[in-house]
Amino acid sequence: MLEGKTDVVEELTPNKSNTQWTKKDLLGIKDLSAEEIELVLDTAASLRQVSERSIKKVPTLRGRTVVNFFIEPSTRTRASFELAEKRLSADTLNFSGGSSSLVKGETLKDTAKTVEALQVDLIVIRHPSSGAPHRLSEYVKPGIINAGDGINEHPTQALLDMYTLREKKGRLKGLKVCFIGDILHSRVARSNIWGLTKMGAKVMVAGPKMLIPKEIEKMGVEVSYDVKKAVKDADAINLLRIQLERQNEPFFPSLREYARYYGLNSDVMKNAKEDALIMHPGPTNRGIELSSEVAESSGSVILEQVTNGLAVRMAVLYLLSMYKPENK
């Protein structure tokens, strides 16, 4: 309701949590509370129906400008963000690595200051260096959304993974989620570990020893080097892409050997629960981290993750637009 502040208070459902969004940026899941994660997921649930209508657009962010600043290649995350912005009626501006003046030698700070001078409201950034969005948020006024920074975090991916899990399993608390693959270079795994442990789920990671970060147990996860053991009892198995672009030296002998020992195929799946979900942030390397058979099995929710990603990104854009400095 718009009729004055008191009526807005009336509007709130008393038995649901009254969490308010108080952050200028979404830099990582590490900074979010369980209540804030829940707020994003609930908001995404309401926003998902916008994409199911015949007119797939609402005027919510009319007159706002969002910059998509992608210094690292990205197809799906960028497309998802851009569509989310358009569904909310925001104006969008795209900068990408190749076409940006960063290749002409401009620093990140100068580029960001230039973007800020164009009076934009939100900046979505993907950057190969961990911590780049955090630095940016110190330099400029617009809200920053981290769309993946180096090997640090990819918060919207973790949020859409949690959304998918919650929707499919009805809850997050007590679930057992297994991540297989390159944990060391995976910002998806890192964000998910922060999020899932906050939401009361159990996390197991598995992969070649070289690709499991040291002391990862301190993040509250279990480690296994045997995929068949790791998938046992898992409610969901989240596969991570082997990130060849982030490996300067080989971390395992060959892709064939990786596929043989750590790939998810129907043989490994015999050890898993029948209703275990198969998840993957994409793009998938078929035949390496998972077999075609498993990718297309009934437990696979890989395409639903893409659909949910749109709703989750709309929720993040919406919530950050609600931020006012005095809300803090």
Next chain:
Amino acid sequence: METEVIKKILDAEGMDRVITRISHEILEKSKGTENLVIVGIERGGAILAERFRKKISLIENVIIPKGSIDITLYRDDIGEVGTQPLMKGTHLEFDISGKKVVLVDDVLFTGRTVRSALDALVDFGRPQWVRLAVLLDRGHRELPIRADYVGKNIPTALEEEVVVHFEEKDAMDEVYVARKK
């Protein structure tokens, strides 16, 4: 925030009588229930719309399709209001095109909620017509909007607050005017 009750407007029986009267008026003006749908604005309006549906089905012995709309995404003050309302989502179990829509809200005040609701409605299709039913009209319009069916007109001062309680969410039906202490 402490508030003080200035004036009681309706109790449970009074509210029911108003709903009965408006239900008859809706039926009379719509000439029956063909293509008629009742759409409530979340949250108070949606509860009220359910009451109208029940009342009309008692009178005419037909089931009116159900609908509620959430105007959160259509507000003109995003980022300006201090509190963030929870989204309830829009639920229309029918195609709005060609329907006779009675839009329902509990309190008509500035008219901005109704403006948002109309924008939200037309994104779903082209209704034959839209009429507005409200339990209370408290004045102070900021837009050229009026209600076709009004439960009660209550003169209020801007700083006063019209409080509507429904059994469905507040355990009792009542309407009163209050003032912040």
